[in-house]
Amino acid sequence: MASSTPPHYSLTAWKPYQNHPYPQRNHRQNPNHHHQHNNRRHRNNPKLAAAHKFALAKPPLPSPHNSGNAASATAAAAATAAATANDTEDPTFPSLPALNAPKSDLGPEFSGRRSTRFVSKMHPGRHKTNVGARRTSVADEALQHALRYGKDERGLQNVLLTFEPKLCGFGDYTFLLREFGNRSDHLKVVRCFEFAVRRVRRKNEQGKLASVTISILGKLKKVGLARSVFDTALREGYGNNVRAYSALISAYGHSGKSREAIKVFQTMKNSGLKPNLVTFNALIDAYGKGGVELDKVLQILDEMLKNGIQPDRITYNSLLAVCSRGGYLEAAKHWFDEMVYKGIDQDDVTYNTYIDALCKCGQLDSAIEIMSQMPAKNMVPNLVTHSTMVAGYAKAGRSDEALSIFNNMRFLGFKLDTISYNTLLKIHLELGDFQEVVDICKEMDDRGVPKDAGTYNALLAGYGKQKKYDGMTRVYKEMNAAQVCPNLLTYTTLIDLYSKAGLYREAMDAFKELKQAGLELDVVLYSALINALCKNASVDSAVSLLHEMTRVGISPNVVTYNSIIDALGRYMTAEADFGGSRPSCPMFIEDLTENKTADAKEDSRIMKYFGQLASERVGPSKKDSRGRQEILCILGVFKKMHELEIKPNVVTFSAILNACSRCNSFEDAAMLLEELCMFDNQVYGVAHGLLMGYREAMWVQALSLFDEVRHMDPETAPAFYNALTDMLWHFGQRRGAQLVVLEGKRRRVWDNVWSDSCLDLHLMSSGAARAMVHAWLLNIRSIVYEGRELPKLLSILTGWGKHSKVVGDGALRRAIEGLLTGLGAPFQLAKCNIGRFVSTGSVVATWLRESGTLKVLVLEDDRSHPTSGGIHKIPDLQTLAL
């Protein structure tokens, strides 16, 4: 809860300020003292010093007025009450203070499976409304004609020429530009600019037209066009001003190109212009949208302050957006509070952005709490606030509550828009409610809510992930019929899902269309291609593509590397991949930044890969044993990530553990983990320690690591626990494996794992499931020994196993069958469900009472180094299990 936020901030998750606590709130009573203190402390670190200067800016006068509207507070209260009622934390999942656990060193990126493509979007509703624009009535008439007769270039030209004598210069042309922008018609924007700039007299007005046009094109994500307008303006002598530069920086931001944005910023300064508040705001925003690290943003803040520019509401809003996208929760809390402290008005954007940051970090209760504070500030949670909450609950896997908020939005009479419908669609698509999906689409049509690329992308992804490829193809046709222009994400989705399905022809067609549409590949698309190659063909091709993308100037990210590591762990020994002359892996990866001179033929190369995939139709050959060579490869890739400053995350960790699980050499696996401790002792230290049998000494650190994993995506956390457990189980650390899996259960990583009558192993890896079977049977045994009766029917569900496509025919079922047979446990396959093992309570009770049963159920580690009289006592099995 926000209200319980301590007056000083936890520093665990936020590296830049790791050892530099924020001043406490009550420090404001004596700011000078702390100012000096902090200056002294940060003398050798200008960045931190600046951050503190920022944090300790003079307390301002109390704000006499608030922004925001004064609409019905009743509606807000109702909304809040309804939402709060939905946010009941499960009391059986207490928070875990972890005793004396050391504070974590992990950055927010560790647990993040957050998007690594940060591109902003066009919000037609957020355009300058143009309502009060200074224009003549002729402008409206011209607009109508332009829309009707200006379908092609000549038509537009004619309309403009016709109206030219009556249009009143700058005001009217700006109006037209904005209206074309509102209709996402970038060509009209450009033509109108070209026309208008020749017809206004003063350089000043030409400059205005240019910056408005650059801004509009930027928001339409036509940064190339924005750049051309800028260059033209510069060349013709009306573009060398702060506003044009700021607009261009913003335009790069809207396309997620923060590196280009900073270049423009540099150029601007080099040409003698002094960046103003708006420039800095645009740059901070571009950083947020480009997903850069927080310390780069702090550098910009530093520079801003050094130039004597004080941050305003929009600066803070942009900073909060940086936090929301990057998961910098502590920073978000700090800046949100600091706005109050400095008397900077918080508006609905502030609240919504902050609420979004909380939601993205899984802090749903805090988000609700903040939302409930809005009415007191004369703000009503609006459509965006509610959509944010819906998405937040959906992301946390709490779709019931998400849908309930959505229903409340209907009840409150919000006019639902495309984005809120898109969010709703995604939820029903994930639930597999396809009839509901169809109904919602119809409702959108009936209510005249336009479907955008986001709608279709959600539909494509939703159908594709449920393996409904016909549905996907149908949606794509509908999208074309509705003349909604596919964007890069559309093609990424198509290529990714078709490739995963082995439908390479379709994937190749999508790729061709993408090229025809003139779109440029980005890191996400490259990563999707690399992933497809890893999963379906060869690590070797994937690595060439990795070289390729680097060469054309697209930097791989953690997701790209995770695919490679995962593939190395799985398929590295497929001999065919290397044509008999396999280079040593670390070197292979090393030359990644070399070879920049080769001709750019990436398109044809990608087509060639698709061709290979489509014609060969062979999966990678699998081999059970993994050796030193592959382990060295993974180490090499990890080092490369370190060099490139790509921070590994929990997915990387899981992939490495999975590789260890497939490695037959304990020594090699232990060596890998030990080497990796040099890069990240907390994460790999725990894995290595548990593997080596230093369980008791390790457990407190392990708990602290598990705490990090707490607020992860519903799919990421199980993958982590599965991987760690599998690795331990594989190397005979079975009691350790069991402790990990029970800790996962205690933290509700898997839903409803067990009851007295049923053990549900679905979504568990084979190691996790086997460790869990032992624990569950011991639990059942304790019931028998307490003299209580067992349920009549006992079931063990293996579901469909995590990676199996056929119901009940997964590796998991076979593993469990083998385990039960080995234990002599009297379970049989259910007749009507081949993924389910059943028995009766009485038969199982009899078996549990047999003398040898306990011995086979209790797990031991192969390697154990108990700490004599250790201070960190591990809870015993029963405590954990119950």
Place this chain on the structure above:
DNA sequence: GCCCAGTTCC
């Protein structure tokens, strides 16, 4: 005149 919030993706 230039700058800020919610959806779709590896």
